[in-house]
Amino acid sequence: xxxxxxxxxxxxxxxxxxxxxxxxxxxxxxxxxxxxxxxxxxxxxxxxxxxxxxxxxxxxxxxxxxxxxxxxxxxxxxxxxxxxxxxxxxxxxxxxxxxxxxxxxxxxxxxxxxxxxxxxxxxxxxxxxxxxxxxxxxxxxxxxxxxxxxxxxxxxxxxxxxxxxxxxxxxxxxxxxxxxxxxxxxxxxxxxxxxxxxxxxxxxxxxxxxxxxxxxxxxxxxxxxxxxxxxxxxxxxxxxxxxxxxxxxxxxxxxxxxxxxxxxxxxxxxxxxxxxxxxxxxxxxxxxxxxxxxxxxxxxxxxxxxxxxxxxxxxxxxxxxxxxxxxxxxxxxxxxxxxxxxxxxxxxxxxxxxxxxxxxxxxxxxxxxxxxxxxxxxxxxxxxxxxxxxxxxxxxxxxxxxxxxxxxxxxxxxxxxxxxxxxxxxxxxxxxxxxxxxxxxxxxxxxxxxxxxxxxxxxxxxxxxxxxxxxxxxxxxxxxxxxxxxxxxxxxxxxxxxxxxxxxxxxxxxxxxxxxxxxxxxxxxxxx
Ligand SMILES: Cc1cc2nc3c(=O)[nH]c(=O)nc-3n(C[C@H](O)[C@H](O)[C@H](O)COP(=O)(O)OP(=O)(O)OC[C@H]3O[C@@H](n4cnc5c(N)ncnc54)[C@H](O)[C@@H]3O)c2cc1C
Numbered sequence: 001x002x003x004x005x006x007x008x009x010x011x012x013x014x015x016x017x018x019x020x021x022x023x024x025x026x027x028x029x030x031x032x033x034x035x036x037x038x039x040x041x042x043x044x045x046x047x048x049x050x051x052x053x054x055x056x057x058x059x060x061x062x063x064x065x066x067x068x069x070x071x072x073x074x075x076x077x078x079x080x081x082x083x084x085x086x087x088x089x090x091x092x093x094x095x096x097x098x099x100x101x102x103x104x105x106x107x108x109x110x111x112x113x114x115x116x117x118x119x120x121x122x123x124x125x126x127x128x129x130x131x132x133x134x135x136x137x138x139x140x141x142x143x144x145x146x147x148x149x150x151x152x153x154x155x156x157x158x159x160x161x162x163x164x165x166x167x168x169x170x171x172x173x174x175x176x177x178x179x180x181x182x183x184x185x186x187x188x189x190x191x192x193x194x195x196x197x198x199x200x201x202x203x204x205x206x207x208x209x210x211x212x213x214x215x216x217x218x219x220x221x222x223x224x225x226x227x228x229x230x231x232x233x234x235x236x237x238x239x240x241x242x243x244x245x246x247x248x249x250x251x252x253x254x255x256x257x258x259x260x261x262x263x264x265x266x267x268x269x270x271x272x273x274x275x276x277x278x279x280x281x282x283x284x285x286x287x288x289x290x291x292x293x294x295x296x297x298x299x300x301x302x303x304x305x306x307x308x309x310x311x312x313x314x315x316x317x318x319x320x321x322x323x324x325x326x327x328x329x330x331x332x333x334x335x336x337x338x339x340x341x342x343x344x345x346x347x348x349x350x351x352x353x354x355x356x357x358x359x360x361x362x363x364x365x366x367x368x369x370x371x372x373x374x375x376x377x378x379x380x381x382x383x384x385x386x387x388x389x390x391x392x393x394x395x396x397x398x399x400x401x402x403x404x405x406x407x408x409x410x411x412x413x414x415x416x417x418x419x420x421x422x423x424x425x426x427x428x429x430x431x432x433x434x435x436x437x438x439x440x441x442x443x444x445x446x447x448x449x450x451x452x453x454x455x456x457x458x459x460x461x462x463x464x465x466x467x468x469x470x471x472x473x474x475x476x477x478x479x480x481x482x483x484x485x486x487x488x489x490x491x492x493x494x495x496x497x498x499x500x501x502x503x504x505x506x507x508x509x510x511x512x513x514x515x516x517x518x519x520x521x522x523x524x525x526x527x528x
Contacts, residue, residue: 011037011251013496014271014281016258016297019047019438020482021473022287023241024083024489025496030250031086031509032497037279038245039271041257044235045242047287047438047473048445049482051235055425057326057382058233058375061437062445064339064366064384066482067221069095069228074143076150076502077225079486086509087244094231096371101227103337104198105415106346110335111195117143117223128192135196138186142216143224145170149217149456149478150502153491157500171213176452179207179215194346201341201364201388202481203450204317206352211455214479221483229338229371234482258288261297261469268468271297283468285492289441290448290460290475298466307465314454317480318356319431319443323385323408326425329418331367331381340365342415355388360407363387365415380424385412389431391442397430404428446480447473455479462492470495 015026018040030036044050048062067073068080084090100112114123117139125132148171155167165172174182179200183193197207202218204210230237242252260272261284270280286293291311294300300308343362345351354361366384369375376382385408394400405428413419434443448454459477462470472492474480479488490505499505 009277009279011035011279011281013037013283013285014039014258014279015285015287015472016261016271016293017047017287017473018042018045018238018242018252018254019287019473019485020049020238020241021476021485021489021492022047022285023238023245024079024486025285025287025470025472025492026250026252026489027087027241027244027248028083028490028493028509029496030245030248031512032493033249033512034496036245036250037281038242038250038252039256039258039273040252040254041439042437043254044238045252045254046235046238048434048440049234049238050437051233054324054427055326056377057380057425058235059324059382060234060368060384061429062320062322062434063234063482064368065098065101065222065227065229066234067218067225067227068483068486069230070097070226073225074146074150074220076147077221079483079490082506083486083490084240084244086506087241087248089240089244089247092243093236093240095228096231098227098229098338098371100337101222101339102199103335103340104195105340105342106191106194107344109191109195112337113198113222115222115227120223124192124196127195128189131187131189131192134186134188135192138182138196139220139223141170141182141186142220145174145213145216146220146224149213153494154501171456174212174216175456177212178452179210179212182212183207191346194343194348197348198341198343200348200352201386204388204446204480205450206348208349209451211450211452213452214450214455214484217478218481218483225483229368231372231374233368233372233375258297261286261293263298263302263466266302266467268466283470283496285470285472285496287471287473289439289444290471291441292439293469293471298469302466304465310460314448314460315451316442316444317446317449318388319391319434320445321360321387321389321404321408321428321430323405323412323426323428325383325385325409325419325423326376326380327383327419327422328380328424329416329422330379331370331383331416334367334416336365336367336415338367338371340415342411352388356390358389358393360387360404360411363408363411365412383412383416383419385409388445391431391435391444393431397432401428401430404430447475448479450479462488463495
């Protein structure tokens with residue numbers, strides 16, 4: 001450890017981890033004029049949004065789709081668009097709108113999910129004409145709920161109890177509801193209930209246990225804010241956020257793992273790297289696994305018992321198994337879309353339970369080359385097969401990887417006849433792979449599971465009880481998914497700056513011109 005270097009290393013804010021939540025928080029704080037440093041243990045940015053190249057193919061390790069990248073949508077949405085715009089990097093990447101954003105397959109049913117509320121209602125009504133009003137009312141409720149949720153923090157901070165109850169009445173009414181409970185209220189047909197809930201794997205829990213509040217914001221995101229694929233893959237999105245941090249005067253370092261968060265007299269004072277080097281900052285935002293942050297990086301003696309009990313009771317989300325394929329099958333003629341959910345049962349409790357037991361009976365099939373042919377050479381396509389599986393299923397994933405890969409390929413062949421004879425490349429990622437690359441405990445795909453008990457006001461908030469420590473990413477509020485963690489990055493940045501009102505926050509980050517500024521130039525000369 002070089003003590004001369006320690007004296008020169010001082011930042012306003014250190015962000016641990018370059019997942020999309022961490023990058024968003026860092027970028028917005030850099031835009032607001034803070035001296036920001038992001039430390040990432042992997043060799044590239046993105047966390048679960050990172051990509052990898054094999055042969056001439058560009059794969060996304062996880063992410064297939066997100067919302068909020070365009071100008072369209074409900075008031076308070078579009079966080080990704082607004083972040084890129086504030087940082088002056090909007091023109092550095094293209095988002096491709098994916099419409100329909102999903103295709104659902106069930107026994108005897110194949111149906112597209114178009115990307116607008118009226119088009120979605122029309123589509124469902126063509127198959128279930130007598131349910132049109134129910135679908136319309138359900139989506140109207142979801143939209144109103146979304147609008148309340150986006151301003152909830154602000155209203156709770158400034159309103160009195162009556163104002164809060166009036167302004168957030170839908171949120172209060174439904175905060176404990178599961179998706180199934182609300183579907184039962186509006187939809188009578190069991191098959192239609194299942195179809196509307198098709199995208200539940202995006203949240204890792206079936207309709208009977210997933211939070212309605214979180215499902216509604218995710219679903220309206222796609223129907224109102226739009227569904228997007230990032231041209232060039234989501235690594236490009238992460239890289240653009242990282243570039244934006246540098247452009248706005250911040251710094252980012254790869255292959256640098258944080259081991260400890262330094263605490264003095266009950267306050268955050270910086271971080272200690274795995275190399276033993278200390279870097280000081282009075283504010284640290286952890287984008288890393290929350291339990292590891294609290295118990296390993298800080299230590300439990302620095303937190304109140306109530307907070308520790310809450311963390312101990314929280315349950316992580318399930319993990320995933322993914323198969324990455326390159327093929328010369330002509331998929332432009334296929335019925336499948338960018339993202340297709342293929343179920344053999346309408347009962348999602350059964351679908352979830354089977355996955356939980358390690359029985360592969362459903363998958364999602366993603367073909368990103370339909371949106372962006374540039375990911376593979378001409379005439380070739382990429383296919384990603386995904387299913388949910390719990391990490392605990394086996395103690396040695398390496399041993400069973402081939403077996404799961406085969407089961408998923410067998411299932412995919414039902415929807416893509418001839419696939420097995422046209423494979424140019426195949427590999428897979430298990431829950432252990434997810435954990436290894438991102439350090440998320442048990443390869444949890446979405447942070448804490450999105451139950452009503454762990455969502456909304458019940459989720460662990462961005463501001464920790466320890467002075468100077470904040471959280472951004474899917475372990476904190478509002479929750480998982482790229483759009484959720486972008487929101488968490490925004491919320492964490494707001495909390496650090498102490499700005500409650502969103503309009504004031506966006507006015508500040510938009511008005512600062514830090515693009516020529518470079519904080520802590522001496523830091524550049526240091527190698528870790
Ligand atoms: C297979 C898969 C597919 C998915 N598909 C989608 C999708 O299509 N759309 C969608 O919206 N969501 C999707 N999700 C969920 C979404 O990807 C995640 O919820 C989200 O990306 C998590 O972002 P995060 O900011 O919490 O950070 P994470 O992605 O969890 O990244 C955390 C980062 O912190 C770093 N880190 C950890 N510990 C340390 C340390 N000690 N020092 C330094 N760095 C550290 C890690 O290396 C990592 O880069 C998917 C998830 C998976 C697993």
